[in-house]
Amino acid sequence: MTTSDQPATLRERKKLRTRQALADTAVTLFGERGFDSTPLDALLEQVEVSRRTFFRNFRSKEDVALTAVKQLWDVYLEVLDGTKKSGPLIDVFLDAMLTTLERMDEDWYRRFPLTLRLIADSPALDGYTLRHCAEVQAEIARRLDGQNRLELRLLIEFFVATWRCALDEWLPDCVPGELPALLRRSCSSMNSALSLSFPA
Amino acid sequence: MTTSDQPATLRERKKLRTRQALADTAVTLFGERGFDSTPLDALLEQVEVSRRTFFRNFRSKEDVALTAVKQLWDVYLEVLDGTKKSGPLIDVFLDAMLTTLERMDEDWYRRFPLTLRLIADSPALDGYTLRHCAEVQAEIARRLDGQNRLELRLLIEFFVATWRCALDEWLPDCVPGELPALLRRSCSSMNSALSLSFPA
DNA sequence: AGAGCAAATGCCACACTGTGGCACTTCGTG
DNA sequence: CACGAAGTGCCACAGTGTGGCATTTGCTCT
Structure with missing residues (x-):
């Protein structure tokens, strides 16, 4: 909540x-x-x-439409701050998002899917969202600022991209309970994605 | 050229x-x-x-400012079409971009850095660019449409993100000859990024 | 409770982006 | 040379976002 x-x-x-x-x-x-x-x-x-x-x-006008998205990331940053960051970073990011999803209330789960559909229908809104994601990513990088900046930056990019992929799969039905599983599945596909070969 | x-x-x-x-x-x-x-x-x-x-x-107004960016991706899609797609897909994407960079002419290498600086200074322009990248990614996915769509989608996301990271490192100086090396380095960091642990 | 203060609001006018209608010029073609 | 079509310019309009200024509304102190 x-x-x-x-x-x-x-x-x-x-x-x-x-x-x-x-x-x-x-x-x-x-x-x-x-x-x-x-x-x-x-x-x-x-x-x-x-x-x-x-x-x-x-x-x-875009800003007000994306309130639900902004709320999500605000909570995410809070959760990330309150997390003991140890072990594989990708797990830290994933767990933080799972925790975030648990914290969102029922009304948010009503508004968020509506927002996603707005985004899917409006290129302008999509661009605005992507830009917001970029800002969040920069903020995450700032808070974790360690040695190997390139790899950290890459990992953050990858995680957020993976999150957006999970959302795309969630979009058709938007059953709240299914989102964590979809996110887990996307994350667990990250490694095999990198070693993907053609033809399949 | x-x-x-x-x-x-x-x-x-x-x-x-x-x-x-x-x-x-x-x-x-x-x-x-x-x-x-x-x-x-x-x-x-x-x-x-x-x-x-x-x-x-x-x-x-954004469109005209991003002409150089659009030209790059137009050529990239052409190159990708004319490539025999075999082996690791990430290498296919990387090689196609390296080829693309070789094909761009001198004038482009003058305009592109200017464009990048415009983007860095204007959030609106940045959002527009990100949106354009998303469209290109969808186009790539459409042309390669294989079995495992999730992993393909992820890989495309990762590659473009990696490209943008390379651009960020290139931005300060923008020496044309250095861009391929930066891109190679970013790509070769993808795997280790995924297994990044905290604390470093 | 009343006076004074600060914040929030509403109204008005303006700059800028983007679109559609219509007339006019200019180029391609028979 | 004449006709048709593509390109262009001018004009008016809708919509977004900003700044100034008066007014209302809630807060605070006496």
């Missing part, structure tokens, strides 16, 4: 509520009408906030 | 010239004033074409 620390002040709670309302309405509204073909104004009208307010809460 | 097949008709040559002028001026102009902070109008004014004409030649 995600730690939902409620802010004390009423003002902050109110702001958080509009943030959630925007993110929540975004995935459903964009899901119904398409991300590219839905004007931002449609979202603003439905949530009843002004453009000014929206852009104080989110950087862009 | 890139195959510069000149179109017979005068009209097509003219159109091609404006295309090249736009792409060429774009990298230098954006390089001087920054991609995000340079209005498209500045480019149009310098090349003396209307917006209408520009958007018939390029999909977006």
